[in-house]
Amino acid sequence: MASQRFEYAPAPESRAIVSIASSYGLFIGGEFVDTLDGRSYKTVNPADAEVLAEVTEAGPRDVDRAVAAARAAYTRTWSKLSGRDRGKYLYRIARLIQERARELAVLESLDNGKPIRESRDVDIPLVAAHFFYYAGWADKLAYAGFGPSPRPLGVAGQVIPWNFPLLMLAWKIAPALACGNTVVLKPAETTPLTALAFAEICQQADLPPGVVNIVTGAGETGRLLVTHEGIDKVAFTGSTEVGKQIARAVAGTRKRLTLELGGKAANIIFDDAPLDQAVEGIINGIFFNQGHVCCAGSRLLVQESVYEEVLAKLKRRMSTLRVGDPLDKNTDIGAINSAQQLEKIRMLSDVGESEGAARWSAPCELPERGYWFPPTIFTGVSQAHRIAREEIFGPVLSILTFRTPAEAVEKANNTPYGLSAGVWTEKGSRILWMAERLRAGVVWANTFNRFDPTSPFGGYKESGYGREGGRHGLEAYLDV
Amino acid sequence: MSERQPRLAIRKTYKLFIGGAFPRSESGRSYVVRKANGEFLANAALASRKDARDAVVAARKAFSGWSAATAYNRGQILYRIAEMLEGRRDQFIADLAACEGVDPAEAERQVDESIDRWVWYAGWSDKLAQVIGAANPVAGPYFDFSVPEPTGVVAVIAPQASSLLGLVSVVAPVIVTGNTCVVLAAESRPVPAITLAEVLATSDLPAGVVNILTGRVAEVAPWLAGHMDVNAIDLTGLADEPSPSEGADSTSGSPSSDNSRQSLAADLEKSAADNLKRVIRPPQDAVDWYADPGLARMTAFLETKTVWHPIGI
Numbered sequence: 001m002a003s004q005r006f007e008y009a010p011a012p013e014s015r016a017i018v019s020i021a022s023s024y025g026l027f028i029g030g031e032f033v034d035t036l037d038g039r040s041y042k043t044v045n046p047a048d049a050e051v052l053a054e055v056t057e058a059g060p061r062d063v064d065r066a067v068a069a070a071r072a073a074y075t076r077t078w079s080k081l082s083g084r085d086r087g088k089y090l091y092r093i094a095r096l097i098q099e100r101a102r103e104l105a106v107l108e109s110l111d112n113g114k115p116i117r118e119s120r121d122v123d124i125p126l127v128a129a130h131f132f133y134y135a136g137w138a139d140k141l142a143y144a145g146f147g148p149s150p151r152p153l154g155v156a157g158q159v160i161p162w163n164f165p166l167l168m169l170a171w172k173i174a175p176a177l178a179c180g181n182t183v184v185l186k187p188a189e190t191t192p193l194t195a196l197a198f199a200e201i202c203q204q205a206d207l208p209p210g211v212v213n214i215v216t217g218a219g220e221t222g223r224l225l226v227t228h229e230g231i232d233k234v235a236f237t238g239s240t241e242v243g244k245q246i247a248r249a250v251a252g253t254r255k256r257l258t259l260e261l262g263g264k265a266a267n268i269i270f271d272d273a274p275l276d277q278a279v280e281g282i283i284n285g286i287f288f289n290q291g292h293v294c295c296a297g298s299r300l301l302v303q304e305s306v307y308e309e310v311l312a313k314l315k316r317r318m319s320t321l322r323v324g325d326p327l328d329k330n331t332d333i334g335a336i337n338s339a340q341q342l343e344k345i346r347m348l349s350d351v352g353e354s355e356g357a358a359r360w361s362a363p364c365e366l367p368e369r370g371y372w373f374p375p376t377i378f379t380g381v382s383q384a385h386r387i388a389r390e391e392i393f394g395p396v397l398s399i400l401t402f403r404t405p406a407e408a409v410e411k412a413n414n415t416p417y418g419l420s421a422g423v424w425t426e427k428g429s430r431i432l433w434m435a436e437r438l439r440a441g442v443v444w445a446n447t448f449n450r451f452d453p454t455s456p457f458g459g460y461k462e463s464g465y466g467r468e469g470g471r472h473g474l475e476a477y478l479d480v
Numbered sequence: 481m482s483e484r485q486p487r488l489a490i491r492k493t494y495k496l497f498i499g500g501a502f503p504r505s506e507s508g509r510s511y512v513v514r515k516a517n518g519e520f521l522a523n524a525a526l527a528s529r530k531d532a533r534d535a536v537v538a539a540r541k542a543f544s545g546w547s548a549a550t551a552y553n554r555g556q557i558l559y560r561i562a563e564m565l566e567g568r569r570d571q572f573i574a575d576l577a578a579c580e581g582v583d584p585a586e587a588e589r590q591v592d593e594s595i596d597r598w599v600w601y602a603g604w605s606d607k608l609a610q611v612i613g614a615a616n617p618v619a620g621p622y623f624d625f626s627v628p629e630p631t632g633v634v635a636v637i638a639p640q641a642s643s644l645l646g647l648v649s650v651v652a653p654v655i656v657t658g659n660t661c662v663v664l665a666a667e668s669r670p671v672p673a674i675t676l677a678e679v680l681a682t683s684d685l686p687a688g689v690v691n692i693l694t695g696r697v698a699e700v701a702p703w704l705a706g707h708m709d710v711n712a713i714d715l716t717g718l719a720d721e722p723s724p725s726e727g728a729d730s731t732s733g734s735p736s737s738d739n740s741r742q743s744l745a746a747d748l749e750k751s752a753a754d755n756l757k758r759v760i761r762p763p764q765d766a767v768d769w770y771a772d773p774g775l776a777r778m779t780a781f782l783e784t785k786t787v788w789h790p791i792g793i
Contacts, residue, residue, distance in 0.1 A: 129619065145611065240756075247753035252746025254764070259756065416755070435787045445789045452618035456626045460783050461711070462756050467784050470616055470626065480776065 008322070011329040013116045017103045020110075020193065023054040026062055026216065027199035029069035030209025036061035041218070043192055046113035046335040047326050047370045055192045058215035060224055063184070066213040067230040070155040070182040073210025078182050079152060081208075087138030090177060092205040094131035100201065101128065104194055108166055109326040111193040113335030113371070114289050116327050126451055127170040130469075133453035134174035137474060141179065144471055150478040152180030153256055154232035157225040161238045162188035162337050163292040163393075168237050169195055171468045173212060174453075179477035181233065182211045186225050189218040190338045223249075231255065235476060237294075239391075240417070240462050258466025258476040260294065260458055262391040263419030265440065266412035267297030267448060270405075271306045273424035277446065279313045282397070285422055285448040287321065287333055287375050291395040292341070294463075295420035297448055299388060300377075300399045301408055307401050311379065318362040318375050325367070333395060336371040345373050345394035352378045352387035357398070383414055391417070405430065409437045418460030422448045441467070493523040494670065496531055496694065497677035499538030500687025506530045511695070513671060516581025524670045527695035532662065532703040535691035539633040539660040540709055542688030547630045547658035549686075551606035558602035558656055561683040565595045568679060572644060572672060579643050579669045593770055594648045600773070601652035608657065608778060621791040628782040630658035631758055632711030635704035637697060640721045643669035645769045647676065650716055653777035655689055662691045662710070664701060664717065670694035698744060705748040705757070712758035712781050718745040719762035 023040065025032040037059025042051045058066070078086070097104065104127075105120040114123070141150050156176045160168035165187055176183050187195035195214050202212045215221060219242075226234045227249050233256045236246050240261040250257050267285045269278050285297025302310045326334035336342040353359050357378040366372040373394055381388050381398040388398045402408040412421055421440040423431055431445045441459045444450060451457065456472035458464060466476045493510060495502040504510075507528035515521045525531075546554070565572070569591055576587040609628055616624040634654045639646030643666045654661045665673030677692045693700060697717065705713055718741050745762050752759050760780050 244753050244756060247756060248750045251749035251753065252742065254761075261756075431789065435785070441783065441785060443785065443787045445787060447622065447788055447790050450618070450620070450622060450624075450788050452616065452620070452624065455616040455618050455624050455788070456614070456784050456786050458784065460631075460785075464756065465758055470614060472614070472626065472784055 008330045010325070012325060013106055013120075013327045013329060015106055015110065015327060018107045018110065020053050020107070024056060024192070024196050024216070026056050026058055026066065027196065027202075027212070027214040028062070028066045029213070030203065030207070032199070035059065036065065041189070043111060043190060045110050045370070046337050047367070049370050052111060052193065055216045058186075058217040058221045058224075062215055063221065063224040063228055066184045066215050067155060067157070067228050069210035070184050070213050071230055073208055074155055074182040077208045078211050079180055083139035083141060083180075086177060086180060087135045089205055089207050090131050090135030090138060090174060093201055093207070094128050094135055096201045096204055097124065097128040097131060100197075101125070104166060104197060106327065107197055108194050109334065111191050112162065112165055113326050113337050115331040115334045116329055117331065118289060123164055123167045126453070127166050130167070130170040130453040131174045134178040137175075138178040141474065141478070144474050146475065146478050146480040150179075150480055153477060153479055154181060155230060156181045156183045156233040156235060156477065157228060157231040158183055158185040158235045159222040159226060159238065160185065160187055162191040163289060163294070165191035166194040166198065169198055171237070172235050175468070175473045176235075176477045177211065179474055181477050184213045184215060184225060184231070186215050186217060186222050192216040226250070233257075233477065236260070240464075243464055256476070259464035260466070260468060261419075261462065261464040263294045263296070263417045263459065263463050264299055264389065264391055264415045265295055265297050265420040265422065266299045266301050266438075267422035268301045268408050268412060268424065268434065269303060269306065269310055270423075270425035270427070270430065271303040272426045273446075274426065275306065275310060275313060278424040279310065279317050281422060281424060281446070281448045282314055283317055283321070286397040287395050288449050290333055290336055290373070292337060292393055293449065294391075295442060295449065297420075297422050298392060298397060300397055301402050301411055302399065303408075304401045304403050311399070314377065315360065318377070321362055321364070321375050323364045323366060323372065323374060333375060336373050336394060339371055341393065342371040342373060345392055345396060348387055348390060348392045349376060349396055352381070352385060352398070355385045355387070357381045357385055357387060383411060389415065405434065409434065413437075413439045416462040419463035420444065491522065494525065494674040494694065496525045496527055496535075497674065497681070497690070497692040498531065498535045499541070499691065500681060502677070502681075505695070506534070513668065515578045521578055522671055524674070524694040527693040527700050529700070529703045531693055532700050533707070535662040535693055536633060536704070536707050536709055538688035538691050539662050542660045542686055543632060546655070546660055546686055546689045549658070551609070554656060554658065555602045555605035557684050558598055558605065558652065561679060561685065562595050562598035562602065564679045564683045565598060565676075568675070569595070571675060575672050575675055576644055579671050580641070590642070590645045594645045597645070597648050597773070598652055601656045604778065605656050608775070612775070612779060612782075616786070623789045623791055624786065626784050626786045628657065628779070629785050631781045631783055632659060633709060634659045634661045634781050635707070635710050635713040636661050636663045637701055637713070637715055637717035638663055638665050638673065639717050639719075639767070639769070640666045640669070642769050644672040644676070646767070647673055649769050649773060650714055650777065651690060653773065654714070654781055657778055657782055659712075659781050660689045662693065662704060664697060664704070665692055665694045666717065667695070667697050701744070701748055702751060705751040706754060708755045710757060713748065713752050714760040714780075715745050715748055715762045716760060716767070718748070720766065
């Protein structure tokens, strides 16, 4: 198979467009400031494990200061500003993101490891679109169905993951600001750089100081932020385990909470599906962003009658995936985000084998330095296997089969998660029948992993609560 | 012969309402319910952990059918509840006067409002999706829509003071959208809830959609909050209690002070996090149950499902 592949010359995107400082402070009250607590750590490029920059690990006094800055900005300026003017600031930010799109894409790929094709064509355009979308809501909140003059909540503490660093920032900050809140945001430990670039964009836009504050750090910084008494709202995207800790931490307080957590989505292929398209959907579902996607289609459910055919097509397609340099425009699959995540993927894959499932990885050469994992599938997976139950958050697909639509629904819903699901069939009535029964917040029919600022996204059950995107996304930031 | 002997009253033992039936507590326990003036009113079943679990099983069993019923059908059934309640209006007025110690005019007002509240919510069944659902104008060739769906099994800690209107105001919004529920009735004022169960049992409401427990909040609520097959919990009933002179038996294990109720509410919310139940916290201010209810009690227990499909030929 490999011998039939077209050979590609490397086509790397230049990293000259990005200038990364050797070290970064915290963005508090409109300025980059040094830490009061005095700790720092290094963020690396997962594609070669080289240090990109030294970043501050915010401590208690830093978080205090950031929350105080956000409160002051809320009280003195942002809550007094008209919706129209809030919207204009957001429009400015959206435009600046577009203007700096290439730079942000390269920076994202450097810090995260995702292919430039994705950061350039998916992440950054969606970031800009998200700010444009919520910019427009800022002066129309009275028409959003939450009463004639819905009030903001105050100061939001937001903690985001490393899989879509700038996109998750946009999902958090755009609706919060549009509704009149101010924010303290903690980017993920391993991917702080685009959030710091965003801080510069806030300066460029002359956003009033303190409306957006960025505190970098690891889990402890996040814990300090979400448990801080000075915030009114917590928004978290990340693991279900941490989500539950946060839910316990805010219990008995008046803090509002929205959670966007893990998933173990079923991607269901019926025998009448257009199989070539479905295979593209399977690939996109599990290998997009190295499988570092909470809504990834990580459980493939194939109708028995087409199982062999789908498996053969899938393996053939996987053999053509190009794994390697994230900055190469031909790359399909980039680096695993961190050594820690790579370890987790390896561990769960080993468990898959030891529990009796059969592993197959696409033949591909992995770079020697950095963190890499080949696109991998497991066959002979039962519902009891850990690789069918636990979120692997990597390019690893568990394949199961079913006979009837009812069995497909039963298996798809047999999980504590409920973030997303995929259905592939040519029969319209069956799509709607399935969509009605799948207990998941997003159902992609004959497509997968589509996102849009107008489209509400979020989970059922232990995948969290609240929605991001669309009119629904406003509710998380209004006192309703 | 012409003089009738004073008739000895039949004292009713009020039972639980689980899966459409009226069982006693499996624990065999009951407790004395007193009128507002302290007189004996009735015995009520003192629900146990096992009763709570049975009620959750019944609610789960009813969920698939009820959530799949057409919105029109659910609306019809809620309206039927209003009709049946109207037919027993006088009984509820008497119950309320006894339980809450309110004058007949106030009891009448509360019963009338309760009946009208069922009618109000009945009408929402086939309208809410149009108000809070959406067709999403995505930037691409996709048809993309969002619809509300019921969260699942909801545990409801009913208001302690407003034993009928408060109860109806927390139950109707849960079930009209297709959820099923386990309700823990007002601890010291459970009688209107069980009388309501008798209405529900004869209103075409499928068995298990509403299950009603009577007993101690502090004893039963933790089992509901920690139950992994309960999807959501309404803690409204942790916010208030009847004044001490009213209702409860002195042996009641009820959370008596503001502090202990707040700490119980916080504990319940913590337990609820074990499977990320959706939570309505106890309201901070006294609730005016006569006010326009708004949509919040319905939307709190709804999920939004977004469906995408490509457009093409």
